[in-house]
Amino acid sequence: MPTARRLAHEFLDRRGLTTIFGNPGSNELPFLAELPSHFRYVLGLHEGAVVGMADGYAQATGRPVLVNLHAAAGSGNAMGALTNAVYSRSPLVLTAGQQVRSAIGLEAMLANVEATQLMRPLVGWAGEPSCAEDVPRSLAQAVFEAELHRRPTYLSVPYDDWAAELPANAAATLHRNVQRGLTPDAAQLDELAAAVAGAENPALVLGGDIDATGLFDRAVALAEHLGLPTWVAPSPHRLPFPNRHPLFRGVLPAGIAPISAAFTGHDLVLVLGAPVFRYHQHVPGAYLPEGTRLIQVTDDFGAAARAPMGEALVADPAPVIEALLAKVPARTSGGGFAVDPEPKTGAKALHPEQVFAALRETQTDDTRYVVESTSTNSAWWRQMDLRREGSYFFPAAGGLGFGLPAAVGVAMGSPDRPVVGVIGDGSANYGITALWSAAHYRVPVTFVILRNGVYGALRWFGELLGTPDVPGTEIPGLDFTAIAAGYGVPATTVTDLGDLHDQLKSTPDGPRLIQVDTEPTTPE
Incomplete structure (x- = not known):
């Protein structure tokens, strides 16, 4: 019968998670034993650096990546870096070794007490298998949850589980596939297109999700098609629009009042792939100018639910962009890319x-x-x-x-x-x-x-x-x-x-x- 370790390695191989970023401790060694030769283990000397490397790798590839941490102390070291991965929506699959099952309740050295609570509320899902037989299914859930919600997940596994021999049913996980689809219906697309077409002075705000999901060029095409003045949502972790483009109006300031001021004169603000908004400096004021309507399109359920104003359509921005290109008549826009400005100079050192x-x-x-x-x-x-x-x-x-x-x-x-x-x-x-x-x-x-x-x-x-x-x-x-x-x-x-x-x-x-x-x- 196959071991939990062998099934886990095979599942990771089938899903393409063959690059592992980690800093292992004793609890993790049983998982890493017999690792297939074509897997790549990238060692970091501190868990914060491990998660940071994995975050960059996941953003560059657009794919989930496995992170191997150590119990409670190592997981705790990773939490500062994890905050960035949460808000960049990086699909990191964090795994951590747990003490043997019989020692957890005793709070033996290196036991992760209430392991599923440790990384919350940062991770979107956290689990610990109920028994060795549940290890492959739990690992699959951690991967699928990260993919579906585009948010890090956390799985704690008692290290004596890895060598356990499992019954045939456990191998069913190997053949699973979970897909995501959030396409708005025709009525929703028609309503949105009518709102954009009917606006006298619409504006566009783009978030980092546009770049992260490969929509950079299509977003540029939409802005040019409609001649929309385009901002980037505040505190961007990715750039979804060329910053020298004639339609680019800059990165929105991260305060309530200055954002509202930036939208003065616009009757419609269309926000694609961003929360509304991630404020930073506390500069209170009206969320929007009088008479300004805001419509947010995002596939992030949480971002749509917690917004303090405007309307939200929970959907993949890709079909929305394509529908607006097809349904809304083109508007003219002109101008070339901005010229390179002369840099400021420093008096005592380089500016x-x-x-x-x-x-x-x-x-x-x-x-x-x-x-x-x-x-x-x-x-x-x-x-x-x-x-x-x-x-x-x-x-x-x-x-x-x-x-x-x-x-x-x-x-x-x-x-x-x-x-x-x-x-x-x-x-x-x-x-x-x-x-x-x-x-x-x-x-x-x-x-x-x-x-x-x-x-x-x-x-x-x-x-x-x-x-x-x-x-x-x-x-x-x-x-x-x-x-x-x-x-x-x-x-x-x-x-x-x-x-x-x-x-x-x-x-x-x-x-x-x-x-x-x-x-x-x-x-x-």
């Missing part, structure tokens, strides 16, 4: 705009950027020219530690495209162990570390909140070239713009780190 302009001028159009430098946000959007799908990745929940590991994961998941991680010196410390994984697996990724010696975003918030005089906002004395060398990543420091261009023009066959001293800036 971040100079760094971003150098990236724009030296990197190919298909480059993927993983960005974790919140204080340079306005400089980034002013200088970059991103016109391809999958060009931009940002921590979706704002949790630090995403950038370095996610850049590794994105590069591993898309070997056909260059990857550059643009990371602030404050953020880099949270995921620094990802440098070892990059070096060990010779991942071709460029890390650009912006070193300004401060937590720039915190200083900005201090001014915003009326608390400018607070401790803990300075981080002097960091040398990332020395740290990178210790992890095995070649690194250099540049202070001159010409040297920066020369460094960026070279093409690495493995990881490299470029430390750039920059002047402190604020997000806006």
